[in-house]
């Protein structure tokens with residue numbers, strides 16, 4: 001790993017201005033991850049791509065990108081992906097706050113001869129305090145905890161072919177991905193402040209969200225504990 005001069009910062013692809021790996025029209029920077037791959041890593045990854053499911057998914061993903069570039073919405077691309085992969089039973093891991101969206105998405109799936117199976121985040125109606133959330137932190141958003149492990153287990157039991165995440169919270173989505181056995185994709189990424197369009201914060205760093213580049217994100221709880 002290359003370090004920036006006089007700094008402990010480790011440079012990686014997110015610091016690269018060339019993207020020679022994708023464009024092949026300039027040069028690889030000194031810290032380039034492509035030029036620092038070992039033959040063992042390359043062989044290991046090729047072996048994985050040569051597994052039938054991965055090979056099929058790689059070809060179909062590339063073809064969907066090519067066939068519908070800038071024309072199909074993500075909803076439409078998910079439907080096409082399901083058909084081309086041969087997926088039939090589609091798990092929907094939804095936030096309770098997006099049940100309307102989940103219902104519409106399920107209708108769209110049915111319209112396309114797919115079988116939606118939705119599980120809401122509050123399934124099981126577990127109490128937040130029982131998992132260790134302090135009672136005072138369960139006042140604003142209610143006593144029932146989001147239950148992504150149960151969502152994953154129910155979709156595992158239902159033997160879904162693909163799971164689609166609809167607006168699970170940060171961290172809850174992490175646990176869902178951790179325990180889901182079927183392949184997963186995301187339709188909606190929750191961002192309560194930006195109508196589920198988290199990229200807007202990035203695009204507005206020269207404008208309304210300039211503060212994100214000017215200072216660290218404040219977390220009063222960490223400051224209290226620190």
Ligand code: SF4
Nearest residue numbers: 013016020021032034
């Ligand atoms: S692999 Fe190399 S060329 Fe590609 S983005 Fe990363 S650092 Fe840049």
